[in-house]
Amino acid sequence: MIYRFRVILDNDTEDDIFRDLEIRETDSLEDLHNIITQSFGFDGTEMASFYISNDQWDQGEEISLFDLSEESPARLMNATSINNVVHEMQTKLIYVYDFLSMWTFYVELAEIADESEGSDYPNLMFVQGQVPDTAPEKIFEADADDTYFEEFEDELDVDDYSDLDFDENWN
Template sequence: MIYRFRAILDHDAKDDIFRDIEIRETDSLEDLHNAITQSFGFDGLEMASFYLSNEDWEQGEEISMFDVSEGHNTVKTMSETILNVVVDQTQTKLIYVYDFMNMWTFLVELAEIAEEADGTDYPNLMFVHGQIPDSAPEKTFESENLNDDLDEFDDEQDVDDYSDLDFDENWN
C-alpha cells in the first residue's frame, strides 16, 4: 500500500506552503525524512525528528535521526521505524522538525492510503505548492495570562541572600 502525506510548513508561515508525497507504507521514517527534505530543497544534513501527534497537533513521542541517549533510554530512530507501525487510519498526524537551530517545523498528515501504481517510483513527489522562505518562520508563543504569570515573581528578592536556603554556603 502507498501512504499519501501532505507536509505543511508550520502555520506561522505567511503563505500556504506544502508538498504532497507518496511513499510505501513499509518504508521507514528516514525515507519520509529524505523525501520531505528533498521536496523542500534542504540538503538533509541537519538533525531532525518526527513526533507523534494527536488531532490537536500536540507533540507526543519523539522519533529521532540518531540515538544520542548513550544507552540511558530506549529511543526510537527513524531508520528503524517503519511507517505503518506509527501511522495508520487512526493515527494520521506527525510533527516533523528539521534543523534544530532554525526549527523548520512541518505538520505531516496521512491524507490517503492507496494501491501502488505500476511504473511509479516511490517516494514520489505528487504536488508542490508555495516556495519555502529564506528562513524558518518565527514562532509566536501567546499566553492569555502572560502578565499574570510574570506578576507571580517576587522582584524584591535579594539574589545574593542565601540565608533562607537549605544548604551550607561553605559546603566545599
C-alpha cells in the first residue's frame, strides 16, 4: 500500500507551505525524512526527529535520525517502518529538522492507496508555497504573555551570592 502524506511547514505567515508526498507503507521513517528534506530544499545533513502525535498535535514519543542518548537507546528512523507508527488510527507525526533552527512540520496521513504500476516511490505529488530563508520564529505562550512569570517576581539578585548559606570553596 501507498501512504499519501501532507507535510505542512509550521509558520505564522498567511501563505500555506506544504508538500504532498507518496511513499510505501513499508519504507522506513528515514526514507520519509529523506523525501521531506528533498522536497523542501534542505540538504538533509542536519539532525532530525519524528514525534508521534495525537489529534491536538501534542508531541509524543521521539524517533530520531541518530542515537545520541547515553542511557537508554533511542528508537531510530532507519529501523522503524512507517506503518509501524502511522496507520488509520494514528495519522499524525511532528517532524523537526535542524535543532538549531527548529524547522517544524506537521505530517498527516491523508490517504492510503494501492500502488500504481510503473510509478516510482517515494514520489513528490504537489508543491505549495516557497520555503523562507530562515525557520519561522516560534512564539511560546510564556513569551506572548508577559504576566506568566509575575508570581515569581521578587527582589532577589541572582548574581549576589553573599546572602546565600553555602561555602563557595566547598571542593
